[in-house]
Amino acid sequence: MKEFSYHRPTDMDEALRSAEHGGARFLGGGTNLVDLMKSGVESPQRLVDVRFLPMAGISATADGGLLLGATTTNSEIAAHSEVRRRYPALSQAILAGASGQLRNMATAAGNLLQRTRCAYFADPAEPCNRRAPGTGCGALSGEHHNHAILDWTDSCVATHPSDMAVSLALFDADVHYRTSMATGVVPFSRFYRPVGDTPHEETALPDQTLITGIALAPVTSTLRSRYRKVRERASYAFATVSLAAALELDGDRIVDIRLALGGVASRPWRARTAEQLLRDGSATPDLFRAAADAELSAARPLRDNAYKVALARNLIPAVLAELADTENH
Structure with a gap:
């Protein structure tokens, strides 16, 4: 060092x-x-x-949502009664994301800004456009069994590691920040940049920015959410594929549906194609499977990670079926 x-x-x-x-x-x-x-x-x-600095704590916002202070620990967020009651997928994602010791230290803002766990990024001796722009992507033709199947480019095939960020994609979060000149807000949907040809430009934050908080939009009391993580071992491990899902039904009709996948792209992947197909439809296994197929039709698996397509295709209808059963009981 x-x-x-x-x-x-x-x-x-x-x-x-x-x-x-x-x-x-x-x-x-x-x-x-x-x-x-x-x-x-x-x-x-x-x-x-x-x-x-005084940036810790969880408080109500004027519109009925929650504000997570930037230095609030992951453990504090996961254990908070209002998070567990209104945004259970967030609590579940954090608990699935790391050991208790890490959750006690890791902060909300730091979680969003963590870097990929790609082995080529982590080794300065290997080529990596994300770490050293212009050097190439070693994973593209090398070891990539746990890399991206969606939205990757020849510049980078790494995935984003955060479980918490996948769940935040469901809740219309806003990231609040300060610079020496001004304060600002970035909608979470635009917080992570598409990988494109500049994978080293990971977020939409200006230079020398201090994140001050993450605001969660209010949700209805009937919106149910869940986070499910598939990983190579039950202990602390990064997601092979994960899913954050939120569902609201009126009888069998899908009133609100939100889906975000982890472990499949360089950023949390909001499954807009599947959501569009599901919204206002009937909550049936056939529709759930059709939505998964539609979302994964854009997948471009690499040589060694096509298994992720099948995992995601099975995970989406399984979690939706669980949520629908919860709603109906």
Whole structure:
């Protein structure tokens, strides 16, 4: 690990001023950034520790949603009574995402900003356009059994690692931030950039930005949600394929449907094609399967990961059937 300076500011203005120095990075729980520093992937000249700034806690918003403070720990979010009652898929995703020790340290903002776990990204000796633009994508023709099947390009086939982010895609979240000049909001649907030819440009945040909170839109009391994660082992592991789903029925008619897949693309994948087919339809196994087929018709599996298409195709109707059964009972 290379030498770096460490600064713990006492307020947000000081944090932003401190980050204006070249090579500075904000530090929250450090569960991802510190590992990347140890491996040589990240080499900031200064760490600006924002964990003790007044950005923690969960509060109600004026419109009836919830605001998750940027430095609120994953454990606090998962255990919060209103999160569990109104946004259960979020709580379930966090609990599925990491060990208890990591959840106690990891922060809400840090979770959104974690980097891919692609082995080529994590090894400075390997080619990786996301880590070193212009060097190529080693995974494209190399080891890629757990890489993307949707929306990948020749520049990058890595997947996004966050379980929490997949669930947030359901709830029309907004990411609030501050820079030294202004405050701003990025809708979660636009927070992660498409991989395109610039995989190193991962989010829509301006430079030197401090995330201050994540706002969840209000949901109806009859919207049921669930998060299901398929992984290679039952203990702490990243998703092979995951699904966050929310369903609201009026009898058998689907009033509201929201689906997001994880482990299949460089960002949480909102399954808009499947949603469009399901909305206002009857909650039947045949329709659930047809929706999964429609969404996965755009899949472009690589040499060794076609199995993910079958996993996702089976996961969508299975979780929807569980939600529909819950709704009807």
